[in-house]
Amino acid sequence: MTDGNSFDDVKAASDNARAFDITLFCVGIGSNINQTQLLQIAGTSSNIVLIDNYASLDKLVYLIENYFCKQIIDVKLNDFI
Numbered sequence: 157m158t159d160g161n162s163f164d165d166v167k168a169a170s171d172n173a174r175a176f177d178i179t180l181f182c183v184g185i186g187s188n189i190n191q192t193q194l195l196q197i198a199g200t201s202s203n204i205v206l207i208d209n210y211a212s213l214d215k216l217v218y219l220i221e222n223y224f225c226k227q228i229i230d231v232k233l234n235d236f237i
Contacts, residue, residue, distance in 0.1 A: 158194070159185040159210075167196040174199055185210060 170180055182194040184206045191204075198204045207215065 157183040157185060158189055160188050161190040162193055166193050170197045170199065179203070181205070183207065183213075183216065185213075 173180060180198050181203045182198045182205070184191065184194050184204065186209060189206070194204050195201060205216070205219070207213065
């Protein structure tokens with residue numbers, strides 16, 4: 157989750173995680189996010205969720221419950237936000 161810009165090398169760290177078959181998801185909050193970095197982290201735009209503000213984080217509960225806990229693979233992240 158981020159509401160801004162990382163000053164770390166997100167691409168190298170993300171590529172390393174994916175090399176170990178780790179799936180990464182990103183939540184961009186607000187309008188000051190670096191979408192290029194989100195894509196570098198997530199690896200695909202389908203693993204990026206954009207929300208307007210922190211008050212909207214409660215909308216992620218349904219996603220987390222259904223995607224991660226129940227392991228429903230075909231969930232499209234942006235369908236719920």
